[in-house]
Amino acid sequence: MKIVDARVIVTCPGRNLVTLKIETDEGIYGIGDATLNGRELAVVAYLEEHVAPALIGRDPSSIEDIWQFFYRGAYWRRGPVTMSAIGAVDMALWDIMGKAAGMPLYKLLGGKSRERVMVYGHATGHDIEGCLEEVQRHVDLGYRAVRVQCGIPGIASTYGVAKKAGERYEPADSSLPSENVWSTSKYLNHVPKLFQAVRERFGDDLHILHDVHHRLTPIEAARLGKEVEPYHLFWLEDCVPAENQSAFGLIRQHTTTPLAVGEVFNSIHDCRELIESQSIDYIRATLTHAGGITHVRRIAALAELYHVRTGFHGPTDLSPVCMGAALHFDTWVPNFGIQEHMPHSEEIEEVFPHAYRFEDGHFTPGEAPGHGVDIDEALAAKYPYKRASLPVNRLEDGTLWHW
Ligand SMILES: O=C(O)[C@H](O)[C@@H](O)[C@H](O)[C@H](O)CO
Numbered sequence: 127m128k129i130v131d132a133r134v135i136v137t138c139p140g141r142n143l144v145t146l147k148i149e150t151d152e153g154i155y156g157i158g159d160a161t162l163n164g165r166e167l168a169v170v171a172y173l174e175e176h177v178a179p180a181l182i183g184r185d186p187s188s189i190e191d192i193w194q195f196f197y198r199g200a201y202w203r204r205g206p207v208t209m210s211a212i213g214a215v216d217m218a219l220w221d222i223m224g225k226a227a228g229m230p231l232y233k234l235l236g237g238k239s240r241e242r243v244m245v246y247g248h249a250t251g252h253d254i255e256g257c258l259e260e261v262q263r264h265v266d267l268g269y270r271a272v273r274v275q276c277g278i279p280g281i282a283s284t285y286g287v288a289k290k291a292g293e294r295y296e297p298a299d300s301s302l303p304s305e306n307v308w309s310t311s312k313y314l315n316h317v318p319k320l321f322q323a324v325r326e327r328f329g330d331d332l333h334i335l336h337d338v339h340h341r342l343t344p345i346e347a348a349r350l351g352k353e354v355e356p357y358h359l360f361w362l363e364d365c366v367p368a369e370n371q372s373a374f375g376l377i378r379q380h381t382t383t384p385l386a387v388g389e390v391f392n393s394i395h396d397c398r399e400l401i402e403s404q405s406i407d408y409i410r411a412t413l414t415h416a417g418g419i420t421h422v423r424r425i426a427a428l429a430e431l432y433h434v435r436t437g438f439h440g441p442t443d444l445s446p447v448c449m450g451a452a453l454h455f456d457t458w459v460p461n462f463g464i465q466e467h468m469p470h471s472e473e474i475e476e477v478f479p480h481a482y483r484f485e486d487g488h489f490t491p492g493e494a495p496g497h498g499v500d501i502d503e504a505l506a507a508k509y510p511y512k513r514a515s516l517p518v519n520r521l522e523d524g525t526l527w528h529w
Pocket residue numbers: 163297337339389439440441443466516
């Protein structure tokens with residue numbers, strides 16, 4: 127089998143999504159997700175100019191060699207643009223090989239380690255009461271695990287809070303970056319009350335997750351972790367920016383609240399120190415942004431040695447193609463923890479028909495060969511690209527902060 131074509135499809139059914147389609151001389155094709163929220167066209171250019179032409183004529187079953195070719199061969203290693211491009215190629219090749227073998231991807235990877243994949247949903251509200259209503263809605267839908275994010279009194283807008291109750295939270299909300307305001311002290315004074323209220327209303331069994339979105343310093347994160355210990359969070363996510371990985375050691379010394387990190391990581395080298403020092407409990411690097419299945423399974427294998435489990439990033443800015451492939455990976459990977467799930471809009475679901483199904487707080491990847499996600503190109507073409515940027519964040523005195 128030989129690759130005869132590789133094309134990039136950009137569509138915006140409510141948000142920009144980038145898909146790589148690789149076709150073979152045997153009529154089998156595979157697709158991969160290459161979406162990098164707010165920087166989509168950088169990956170498109172990388173794929174079109176530097177990757178697609180070099181794929182033509184190759185044997186799609188040489189997945190490892192093709193991965194190494196684009197990783198080592200670029201000379202300029204790592205980084206979100208390069209690794210998202212490689213991730214899309216890799217996902218599409220595994221899809222092709224699954225289709226050629228007539229097997230769902232999870233079987234190619236080594237078969238089922240579990241019957242179904244637990245996911246967490248997103249409950250957001252402007253205040254604690256609004257948040258509790260949203261948690262209730264998720265519990266009614268069957269979710270066993272819910273991420274809770276609520277507005278902070280005295281701060282006009284904050285990460286993770288949808289504009290209206292029940293609406294999807296889409297951070298890339300304007301053409302150029304919008305500006306949010308942040309106050310660490312207001313946040314730290316308020317947020318423990320949210321978890322207390324969720325526990326009081328929903329009891330001990332519901333898994334509660336929370337995303338700090340990189341905003342604290344290590345000692346502040348340590349304080350938060352300690353204060354919320356009585357509410358037994360499933361995890362506290364991205365409590366500090368992770369460039370300084372040894373900082374997690376300080377947080378760890380102070381708290382037993384489990385820590386999750388890694389949605390912005392794109393290589394095993396970003397994860398290594400955190401995993402080897404056992405400073406984290408869940409690793410969030412996922413297939414699109416971290417070089418596809420071939421690379422992320424190395425990360426998962428390293429993590430397994432240190433009792434770290436997977437908790438893949440799964441916002442709407444990753445397309446159903448990544449979600450489908452991730453659900454196969456989650457079904458197979460021995461050290462699975464949880465999978466993030468932010469439902470895509472109906473328009474997006476129509477553009478990307480898929481075999482995966484939600485039931486009772488869990489997903490199954492389906493039995494279709496490959497990753498089981500397709501793209502309706504004619505429909506995709508009806509939604510042209512629209513520039514959208516992620517916000518920036520400033521402290522109340524105007525200092526630019528982490529968003
Ligand atoms: O935990 C999450 O799902 C993430 O933090 C997202 O909400 C990011 O903000 C988004 O992916 C940026 O593009």
